[in-house]
Amino acid sequence: MHLPMYKPLEDISIDFGHEPIMGRASAVHFIVGVNGSGKSRLMRALTEIFLRLASSKPLPFPVTLVYDLGADSEAELDIWLDDVANEDGTFPAYDEERAHLPKHTLFLHKPREGPTILANFSYVPPDLPEARHPWELLEEVSLEDWGRVQTLLKQGGNQLAEVIPEELAVFLKRYYIEHSPFPGEILSGISFLPDVLIAYSSGATEEWAELFAPASLNETQELLTALFSEDGKPEKYERPRHWNAFQDVELGKRLGQEPGESSPGAFEREAFEVIEPTQSTMGIFITSQALKLAVCAVTLQQSIEDLPAFQNEFERERLLRRIELLKQEGKRMDGLRGLLNEIDWLWPVTLGFKIAFYPEHYKKMQSYQLLRLYNAATTVLKEPDPSRIRHLYFDLATTQKAADGRDVSTAQALINALTVLNSQGEQANGDDQQQTAPFDSHATPLDIFRPLWNLQQAHILENVTIALRKRTVKDLILYDSLSDGEQAYLGRMALFYLLQGAQDAIILLDEPETHFNDYWKREMVDIIDNSLQNDSVEVLLSTHSSIALSDAFETEIVFLYKDPLKGQISTYQLPIKSFGASPVDIMRDVFQAPEGIGQRAAEFLDLVLMMALYPATIEAIWAADRDGTTAEELRTLPTFQELSGQLKDRITYAYAFRKDANIAETFDLMFLRAIRAVHRYTQKIRRKRSVTINDALAILESRLGPGYYQFEFRRRLRDLGRDSNAAQN
DSSP states (O other), rough: OOSSSSBOSSSEEOOOOOOGGGOOEEEEEEEEEESSSSHHHHHHHHHHHHHHHHHTOOSOOOOOEEEEESSTHHHHHHHHHHHHHHHHHHOOOGGGGGGSSOOOEEEEOOSSSSEEEEEEOOOOOTTGGGGGGGHHHHHHHOHHHHHHHHHHHHTTTTTGGTTTTTHHHHHHHHHHHEEEESSSOTTTOOOEEEEEEEEESSSHHHHHHHHHOOOOHHHHHHHHHHTTOOOGGGGGGOTTTTTHHHHHHHHHHHTOOOTSSSHHHHHHHHHHHHHHOOSSSSSEEHHHHHHHHHHHHHHHHHHHHHHHHHHHHHHHHHHHHHHHHHHHOOOOOOOOHHHHHTEEEEEEEEEEEEEEEGGGGOOOHHHHHHHHHHHHSHHHHEEOTTOOOOEEEETTTTTEETTTTTTEHHHHHHHHHOOOOTTTOBBBSSSSSOOOOOOOOOOOOOHHHHHHHHHHHHTTEEEEEEEEEEEEEOOOOEEGGGGGHOOOOOOOOHHHHHHOSSSEEEEEETTTTOOHHHHHHHHHHHHHHHHTSOOEEEEEOOOOOOHHHHTTTTGEEEEEEOOOTOOOEEOOOSSOOTOOOOHHHHHTTTTSSSSSOOHHHHHHHHHHHHHHHOHHHHHHHHHOOOOTTTTTHHHHHHHHHHHHHHHHHHTTTTTGGTTTHHHHHHHHHHHHHHHHHHHHHHHHHSSSSOHHHHHHHHHHHOOOOOSHHHHHHHHHHHHHHHHHHHHHH
């Protein structure tokens, strides 16, 4: 990816590397850097490119992007060997069968001026020698030259070198299939987009949400102009946040207005209908509300596997005993079941959907979807008039008759109701009255999630209630009653499993480890890998977690470096082999932390170790530190002044104080405070007035965890012990 003009990421090239040594179909890429280095901007740029492609809108900034689509095949190794094994540096002859392999490479180039080019190539191995990756040369090819290249290639390509450089001509003969300007013609017979792109951010979401908004900025401005024109009396149309069209209809009815009358609701709907956008089904932004839908989708599918065991008392007790035994042994079951056990989640008992019931305003697809959900529900409740809210409840373990006469669980019926519609929103069986389609046992979590998300986006599905059974709680518990940490953990783990079984998918996770404890941070990458390793899914995540980076090869990490003086951002070669490295080394070499421990501890312990270098002087100061002695009196002692002067020359070189520009001015007060605090604490623990530096070090050493400082304190205690013995002799 090359971004020549995308502030603050100006003129940077990024290689999203993949390590085949792990034998995974999926790939995980890490984006790291200090705050303000552009990690989120980079991820949003990539998102905007694909969303613009999906909606056939011009790209708003210059970019070159090379990416692969299609499932892996056994032929890839042969392709790679053919392309890299020639000692003379040339490519083998063009093999037309390669153009029909499922995996192919796409080249997208939006120049600073001129049309955008989208070109399709047979699969180009990413680890070819640099000389054989002429993407930069392709950036210089004009649209007219692309047309000439295509014509010459159809004629055998013998005169290509007259139009483009020789090395580029050789490359195109080997890989080129077709190209087209964009927007404009669509490449024939191939997919140039991922099937789904999902984005989640644990931080600010406004800019992310704007990317996924169905209407463009200009269309939104036109709508606002229409709604708030001088003749429109804007006060009439003011509404609270999150107000939707269905609520406006209900308000109009309460005011006694008939449908079609000139009213705020009618005017608003007309304005929206004029510019109603077509929203891409490829892009999904996961809000906090949508996280619960992800949990619903993955746990609903998991319940299909678990319900047979949970419905049989003997099998249920056996499974519970196994879960308890594994937890005692510190082991985890495979898959999502093992993650659910982490928070003692057993199974969902009941799902509830809160529906805004305005059938007169539903689209055909929405009406079909809700009819099927109504037929699958075990209970439907209507709120008292004038409310238009309906509550659909699904007791998942109960049974009902399927279309073919089989007894199926309500969980199965609910999945069937959600997934039976095809991509055009029509019923798969053509029957709009009954559930006649068979249960789809191959529905993926994403198949279950998408209809729920679509209903939520349309403001039809207002809320989802999940009543569940926990291993450690006697009664049922609501999902909303789980702790914030449990909800964050479960929601983000659900995201990883949401794409299980998907192909050609991209998931962008902006600091997903936020709110995770260190144990969950350590497990995060392994969970992603286990859930998606067999699927062609690209995972891009930004992170500040050094422990997560120990799961990544340095080639899988994009390191954005921000110059502290000029503020310029560039990519930077990672200075450490990260895979399997200690998080402390990563924290030091990647995140430039001077110590592997917290700054507070490092400062205090360094001060104590300085005291240990001058035991006689410190004990003399302690002798003067009697009841009623002020800090200023101690500060003016000649012994303290002499010691402080000696240490000031050394203090600026100590790691713990290196970034403190004012340390020379503040050192006296800081050091004196530490001397008095250690003295008083040692007196309290030893229960006597006269104490030594050995007493203080021994007490503090007993409070230290393993590591560098524990070792240094023990070493200094041994040295002081030897000095004391030598003095006595």
